[in-house]
Amino acid sequence: MTGYGRGECAQDGFKVTVELSSVNRKQAEVSVTLPPKTEMLEAQIRAGVLEDGSVELLRSVGLGARLDKYRRSHDGTVIAWQDHAPFLIDTMKYTGRKMTAYGQTAITEDLYRIRESQAGNIVDDARHVVLTGIDGDEPVIAFEKDGKARTVACDFIAGCDGFHGVCRPTIPSGVLTFFDRSYPFAWLGILVQAPPSSDELVYAHSERGFALLSMRSTEIGRLYMQVPPDADLKDYPDDRVWRELHARFAIDGDWKLTEGPVLQKNLAPMRSFVAEPMQYGRLYLAGDAAHIVPATGAKGLNLAAADVRLLSQAFADYYSSGGTHLLEQYSRKCLRRVWKAQRFSWWMTTMLHRFGTDNAFDQQRQVAELDYLTGSHAAMTSLAENYVGLPWD
Numbered sequence: 001m002t003g004y005g006r007g008e009c010a011q012d013g014f015k016v017t018v019e020l021s022s023v024n025r026k027q028a029e030v031s032v033t034l035p036p037k038t039e040m041l042e043a044q045i046r047a048g049v050l051e052d053g054s055v056e057l058l059r060s061v062g063l064g065a066r067l068d069k070y071r072r073s074h075d076g077t078v079i080a081w082q083d084h085a086p087f088l089i090d091t092m093k094y095t096g097r098k099m100t101a102y103g104q105t106a107i108t109e110d111l112y113r114i115r116e117s118q119a120g121n122i123v124d125d126a127r128h129v130v131l132t133g134i135d136g137d138e139p140v141i142a143f144e145k146d147g148k149a150r151t152v153a154c155d156f157i158a159g160c161d162g163f164h165g166v167c168r169p170t171i172p173s174g175v176l177t178f179f180d181r182s183y184p185f186a187w188l189g190i191l192v193q194a195p196p197s198s199d200e201l202v203y204a205h206s207e208r209g210f211a212l213l214s215m216r217s218t219e220i221g222r223l224y225m226q227v228p229p230d231a232d233l234k235d236y237p238d239d240r241v242w243r244e245l246h247a248r249f250a251i252d253g254d255w256k257l258t259e260g261p262v263l264q265k266n267l268a269p270m271r272s273f274v275a276e277p278m279q280y281g282r283l284y285l286a287g288d289a290a291h292i293v294p295a296t297g298a299k300g301l302n303l304a305a306a307d308v309r310l311l312s313q314a315f316a317d318y319y320s321s322g323g324t325h326l327l328e329q330y331s332r333k334c335l336r337r338v339w340k341a342q343r344f345s346w347w348m349t350t351m352l353h354r355f356g357t358d359n360a361f362d363q364q365r366q367v368a369e370l371d372y373l374t375g376s377h378a379a380m381t382s383l384a385e386n387y388v389g390l391p392w393d
């Protein structure tokens with residue numbers, strides 16, 4: 001969460017988005033509170049696929065150097081389907097743009113570094129964050145830091161504190177409309193000390209369930225597989241995970257799954273969620289505070305970056321000319337793009353996963369979807385342009 005203009009600001013759950021906006025607004029006095037750095041960086045392994053536009057955005061705010069050194073760029077992504085030849089969603093061919101693999105934790109480190117180099121005020125590990133006066137002219141953030149109560153008077157609050165943060169629930173009931181869908185599966189993810197088995201990301205549809213091969217660097221691979229929504233990690237020792245991944249990736253192709261030590265293992269629920277509007281008074285929601293997508297297609301981080309890009313433009317306009325037009329447009333403009341990404345993430349998810357309730361009709365429908373995709377230039381273009389990222393505005 002970021003306060004704009006004066007004072008400090010507070011946050012209970014870090015989001016990359018906060019920092020993007022504050023990097024953009026160097027001249028405003030902004031401070032950000034975060035959980036302890038190490039705790040956060042060692043916590044959940046997060047997504048790591050960036051749309052072309054997100055890469056441009058990171059470069060434009062001075063975060064390009066390490067990204068350009070370590071990112072892995074991809075001309076496309078492979079979809080593999082049991083009993084069918086794997087095919088490439090060739091984003092380069094259909095859109096002229098590439099995808100980039102670069103971990104969210106690496107972006108977080110870059111953001112810390114740039115804020116520290118600007119002597120930006122970052123408050124780690126604020127507790128008991130409460131917002132008041134969000135419908136007035138001077139919202140206040142109260143929090144506890146090292147046992148001491150502190151308050152911060154703000155011009156605006158950017159609510160980038162994630163799905164479980166305090167910002168969205170602070171908005172009075174009845175103001176927001178919620179749109180929600182859950183899925184009958186979760187993803188189990190592992191981070192592996194081994195060079196990625198394939199040069200491209202591979203999404204696999206198998207009768208045993210979905211699996212995904214991704215990567216973080218030349219040394220570190222990232223793999224996911226569909227598991228029941230109530231799965232317990234203790235039921236998934238490494239050997240079971242590898243057995244299952246081998247079975248799901250038993251597909252034609254010029255690569256073989258390479259095993260390596262499992263560095264981390266986590267579970268991620270799958271959910272679609274939107275809260276509308278993304279603003280109340282002087283509180284502006286961004287990223288997961290306002291919307292969640294199921295992970296298939298890797299839109300979450302990219303959507304958060306897109307929100308903050310608009311929000312930082314609106315703040316910049318306000319502070320340079322006093323204009324409020326962009327602030328007024330913020331929610332409407334974000335939501336147009338958010339809903340398209342929701343549609344795409346839902347579609348990728350339903351195409352590639354096994355649903356417990358699927359009957360023979362549903363299975364044939366999935367195969368027809370694949371057949372259509374591989375046989376139609378128009379369908380491939382549509383998939384590629386959504387995957388690589390729709391235009392910002």
Ligand code: DHB
Nearest residue numbers: 047048214295296297298
């Ligand atoms: C990754 C995550 C995704 O949700 C996806 O669709 C592709 C890759 C990843 O973490 O690398």
